[in-house]
Amino acid sequence: MIGNALAVAHAVRSGDISALEVTGAALARIDASNGGLNCFTAVLAERALAEAAAVDGKIARGEDPGPLAGVPFAAKNLFDIRGIPTLAGSLIRAGAARPERDADLIEALNGAGAVLTGALNMDEFAYGFVTENSHYGATRNPHDRTRVAGGSSGGSAAAVAAGMVPLTLGTDTNGSIRVPASFCGIFGLKPTFGRLSRRGAFLFSSSLDTVGPFARSAEDLAAVYDVLQGSPCPETCLSQLKQGIGGLRMAVAGGYFMDPGATQANEAVGAVAGALGVDRMIELPEAARARAAAYVITASEGGLHHLADLRTEASRYDPNTRDRFLAGALVPAAWVSFGQRFRSWYREQIREIFRSVDVILAPATPTPAILIGQNTIVVNGVEMPARANIGIFTQPISFVGLPVVTVPIQSPGKLPIGVQLIGAPYQEAKLLRVAWDLENAGIASAPVANY
Amino acid sequence: MDINNAAAEIGLTIDPAYQAGVQEQLTRLRAVAEFLMEFPLPQDVEPAPVFQP
Numbered sequence: 001m002i003g004n005a006l007a008v009a010h011a012v013r014s015g016d017i018s019a020l021e022v023t024g025a026a027l028a029r030i031d032a033s034n035g036g037l038n039c040f041t042a043v044l045a046e047r048a049l050a051e052a053a054a055v056d057g058k059i060a061r062g063e064d065p066g067p068l069a070g071v072p073f074a075a076k077n078l079f080d081i082r083g084i085p086t087l088a089g090s091l092i093r094a095g096a097a098r099p100e101r102d103a104d105l106i107e108a109l110n111g112a113g114a115v116l117t118g119a120l121n122m123d124e125f126a127y128g129f130v131t132e133n134s135h136y137g138a139t140r141n142p143h144d145r146t147r148v149a150g151g152s153s154g155g156s157a158a159a160v161a162a163g164m165v166p167l168t169l170g171t172d173t174n175g176s177i178r179v180p181a182s183f184c185g186i187f188g189l190k191p192t193f194g195r196l197s198r199r200g201a202f203l204f205s206s207s208l209d210t211v212g213p214f215a216r217s218a219e220d221l222a223a224v225y226d227v228l229q230g231s232p233c234p235e236t237c238l239s240q241l242k243q244g245i246g247g248l249r250m251a252v253a254g255g256y257f258m259d260p261g262a263t264q265a266n267e268a269v270g271a272v273a274g275a276l277g278v279d280r281m282i283e284l285p286e287a288a289r290a291r292a293a294a295y296v297i298t299a300s301e302g303g304l305h306h307l308a309d310l311r312t313e314a315s316r317y318d319p320n321t322r323d324r325f326l327a328g329a330l331v332p333a334a335w336v337s338f339g340q341r342f343r344s345w346y347r348e349q350i351r352e353i354f355r356s357v358d359v360i361l362a363p364a365t366p367t368p369a370i371l372i373g374q375n376t377i378v379v380n381g382v383e384m385p386a387r388a389n390i391g392i393f394t395q396p397i398s399f400v401g402l403p404v405v406t407v408p409i410q411s412p413g414k415l416p417i418g419v420q421l422i423g424a425p426y427q428e429a430k431l432l433r434v435a436w437d438l439e440n441a442g443i444a445s446a447p448v449a450n451y
Numbered sequence: 452m453d454i455n456n457a458a459a460e461i462g463l464t465i466d467p468a469y470q471a472g473v474q475e476q477l478t479r480l481r482a483v484a485e486f487l488m489e490f491p492l493p494q495d496v497e498p499a500p501v502f503q504p
Contacts, residue, residue, distance in 0.1 A: 193504045207502040292487040299480055311463055323469055327476035330457045335484040340498035342490060347504070388479075401504025425504040 005071045005166040005220040009113070012070030015059065019070030023052035023115050026072035030117060030164045037140045037451070039149075039159040041077050042084055043118040048072065051115045058113075066113025068227060073167040076156050077119035078126060079103040079211075080200035088202040089124040089152070091135045092309055092316045103200025105169055105211055105228055112227040117165055120155030124318035126171060126204040127302060127325065128152050129179045129390040130370075134318040138372050141183060142449035143415055147369040150180030150390070153214070157184035160214045163448035167215055167224055171201060173208045174294055175364075175394030178420060181214060181406040182364035185416025186446040187221045187435065188214045192425045193401030196228050205301040207340075208294065208398060216446040218435035221405065225428060237429040245437045248430060251280040253362040253422075256287035257393055259380050264417050265363035265393075268409040272361055272419045275443040276434065282357060285349050290396035293339035293346070295388075300336045303328025320387075347400040354424035359434055363393050364406050364418035397422055405431040407444035419444075452477060 003011070011017045027045050034040050058065040075081065078088040080099035087093050101107075106116060121139045123131055131154025132138040139154040141147040142162035149158040153170025157180030160168050170177045172190040181188030189212045196211050203209050213228065215221040222237040229235070252273050258266065273279070284290075303310070306325050314322060353360075367377055370386055377386045397404055402425065406418040421431045438444040454473055458465050465473055 193502065207499075286490065289487050289490050292483045295483050296480060296487060299476075307461065307463070314466060314469065323472035323476050326458075326463070326465055326469060326473045327480060329461060329463060330452065330454060330473075330477060331480060331484075332452075335480070335488070337498055338484075338488050338492070340500060341496045342487060342492055343499045343502070345492060345496045347499070401502065 003166065004217050005068060005215060006223055008071050008166060009067060009069050012055065013059070013065060019052035019055035019115065020049065022070045023048050023072055026117055026165055033162050033164055036145060037142060037158055037162055038137045039120055039139055039155040039162065039164060040074065040118045041087060041121050041136055044116060048115050048117045051110065055113050055115065066111065067223060068109065069113035071114045071167060072117045072165040073109055073114045073169070074116065074118045074120050074159055074165050075106055075169040076122050076153050076171060078122065078171060078202040079106055079169060081106065081116070081119055084119065086202055088126065089122040089133050089136065090318070092313050099200065101200065104197035108228050108230060111231065114167065120159055120168060122155060123152035124321045125306070126152040126173060126176055127321040129175060129387060131155060131180070132320065132372060134320060140372070141369045142451040143185060144369065145451065146371055148183065148372050150183030150369065152176040154180050156214050157181055157186055157188070160184070160186050160216060161449045162451060166220060167213060169211065169213055172210050172212060172398060173205050174298060174398055175391035177212050177214065178364045178394045178404055178406045178418065179390055181408065182418025183369035185408040185410060185449070186214055186216055187218060187408060188212065188406040189221050189225055189428065190398065190404045191225070191428055192403040195426065203305065205298040207301060208298060210398070218432055218439050221435065222432045235429060237432045240429045241432055241436045243433055245276065245434055248358045248434065249356065250276055250278045250359045250361065251282040251357045252278060253284055253360050254281040255283045257362040259366055261378055261381055262363060262366045264368055264414065265366055268417050268419050269361055269363050271409060271443055272407070272438060275438060275441050278361065282353060282360065284353065284396060286346060287396040289342065290346050290399045291392060293342045294395045294399040296331060296335050297339045299324065299328035300331040303331065343399065350400050350402070358423065358427065358430055360422040362420045362422060364420045365390055366392060368415035368417045393420065401425060403428045403431060405435045407435050407438055408446045409443065410445055
């Protein structure tokens with residue numbers, strides 16, 4: 001059974017299928033697929049079956065099992081899971097104290113009846129866009145196993161795209177939800193900075209890090225987002241989802257976000273804009289410098305977060321991240337301070353733009369999923385290092401904490417690619433309405449990958 | 452930047468095997484920072500050390 005989350009919850013709640021049956025089927029799918037895709041770094045079969053049995057017990061007793069009753073989910077391995085080490089993609093944390101408590105988001109999903117099935121692969125300490133992890137291997141893209149899943153939440157996106165589980169949790173600092181959602185052809189939500197609890201998540205760059213969900217439909221994304229906001233939910237998005245898009249002012253991001261060579265990305269944005277009837281174009285001023293500032297601040301905050309471990313255990317870091325963390329620790333204060341001051345300026349420019357627009361459309365990635373081991377991509381006609389440039393369209397947005405829903409655009413014979421629906425702070429509900437409208441119109445979709 | 456001197460200031464020793472790679476990353480960061488700092492930011496713009504969107 002490869003149903004979406006709400007379909008599973010409905011079937012479980014109405015007694016058509018037991019949570020144990022759903023969980024058993026998910027564990028069997030994980031067992032069958034994980035060898036080829038390398039999404040999970042830990043499968044928690046015993047815990048999952050116990051949680052499913054508890055859901056079935058509630059139903060048998062006539063109690064409310066929660067809105068996500070029996071829905072299997074999994075979390076990027078930087079979220080605390082009681083009893084297993086929080087790896088954050090690293091070797092050096094494999095021996096760290098095992099948490100006694102789950103991360104807040106896992107507690108919230110468990111509280112809604114969802115069933116935790118395991119922990120998912122990622123770039124070491126979330127510093128990457130590819131999930132090619134030297135310790136735990138590359139996660140493979142379910143649409144084409146020779147390609148990356150994107151990162152850093154690659155395991156989270158691939159597990160959903162492959163139909164292993166309908167919901168996963170990831171984190172996004174500079175694009176780590178939006179990039180893998182684009183590469184794996186699924187829906188992803190990067191919430192407003194600060195809106196969801198990060199307690200129990202191993203941070204990377206604290207003034208940029210956000211936590212959020214992946215799913216295969218806009219409705220699932222809204223349902224899980226409502227749960228993740230906490231109880232009682234401050235603003236239910238699910239209840240607003242089908243309001244339509246009337247009254248929403250939308251525009252396409254021009255200039256920096258329109259690389260003439262990014263053919264498929266531009267086609268995807270064009271298809272979305274066409275379906276929504278959007279012909280307005282707006283410019284986000286100094287987006288390239290916003291990206292530059294995000295790059296510098298991330299390097300510095302990341303490097304300093306790891307300073308103690310870099311002093312004693314640098315040799316055990318992934319070669320893909322080690323030099324960047326070491327260099328980040330040495331970044332002069334002048335660069336970071338200027339970046340933070342620029343951030344204030346840029347935030348005011350973006351605030352001004354959102355006085356006249358509700359949703360901005362932009363590509364999520366310049367290309368569909370790149371090959372495993374591919375070192376360069378072509379941006380604006382110039383060959384550039386792939387790892388540093390996959391996030392060119394995501395970094396200027398998260399830099400000032402904006403919420404984004406990534407919607408997947410499928411084309412026959414091509415790999416999927418994502419489009420960012422960008423909103424003003426705390427306007428996730430509007431973005432989810434647009435995502436649902438695009439899905440309903442057949443423009444955005446996330447079928448299980450036929451791998 | 453002399454990376455060994457800078458590292459010593461924060462109690463860090465960079466293994467000779469990593470020094471070329473670290474230098475390369477810092478060179479890239481420096482180019483990005485120079486581009487950033489070319490922006491004529493008004494002097495009265497204050498930093499956002501505690502970031503609120």
